[in-house]
Amino acid sequence: MTRPEKHASLYRMVMKEHLCPFGLRSRYLLRRKGYQVDDHWLRSREQTDAFKAREGVQSTPQVYIEGHRIGGYDDLRRFFGLSVTDPQATSYRPVQVVFGVAALMALAAHWQAFQALLEWRVLEWFVAFSMCLLASLKLREPESFANTFLGYDLLAQRLVPYAYVYPFGELLAGVLMIAGVLPWLSGPVALSIGTLGAVSVFKAVYIERRALKCACVGGSSRVPLGFVSLTENLMMVGMGLRVVLG
Structure with missing residues (x-):
């Protein structure tokens, strides 16, 4: 039939x-x-x-x-009983994509250079690639990023131009770390902006209990401020210390 x-x-x-x-x-x-x-x-x-x-x-x-x-x-x-995406719903997908792509890039670059995968340099390149990718998303819409960043960053609230400088600092530090040059510059830059960012996020989220959007992947994202942004800043702190201390 x-x-x-x-x-x-x-x-x-x-x-x-x-x-x-x-x-x-x-x-x-x-x-x-x-x-x-x-x-x-x-x-x-x-x-x-x-x-x-x-x-x-x-x-x-x-x-x-x-x-x-x-x-x-x-x-x-x-x-048909299929899911429909809510454009206003919280989503961690942008962060997952950035970190996933950064990990693949780090593994591929390290394999090309050293024919090895399981080495500390892979983790270092992963952090550096992540910094560059995150900075590029911030620079895609600088005004939107700045508006969101000003909502919680302690230094930017006192010195507004810092909201526009921050992505360039993150990008500069990441590129220099990938290239392995000018450690006297990349280390302090990553350490300073990472420390300031971590303190700002911790104060806004875990002390003041404010529900804010994260500017880590750009101002128009639906990623909530909290663990992700804190992780981004702590990675920069770790890489900054690694470069400074050698």
Whole structure:
């Protein structure tokens, strides 16, 4: 006995200046679930506005299954019992990605240079690569980072330009540590900004019990201030001491 075909209709924007990504996602999901998709393209703003007015909806894409409107991409995921990401929810994914990539880079670079993996230099490069990656995320949106950083950093609250200097200091120290040059500069820089950062985070989170966002991966992140930022700063303190003491 043949299984009856399942049909769905999809209305999505396909224009020269805009190809709706959620429309593509919806089509892929429907096909993955075994649906035959009637793919209707809205080729202009006028067509899109007319469709929304006719159907009484505020956005596209719109999915219909067996004649019943399901809604947009998130609604379609809910229809199939799949999770939907809350854009305002706390997420540690940015930090996990940074540390994971830094670890892989450290292992790969060390293997290329010394054909070995399990050595202390791998850990040192991991910290240095992490510093560079975290600094790059801060520098991507310096104003956003500064606004978040000013919420808890003790030195930045007294000297606002420090909020803009901090990512450059972190990047400089990380690059010099990877290169193995100018230890008289990289060590003190990492030690000083790491110590100030650790004290600021500890005071804000563990003494004052404030619920703040962490600026460690940029000001627009949803990472809560606490263990992650404290770990970042303590890693810099450790690397700074390692370089200073030799």
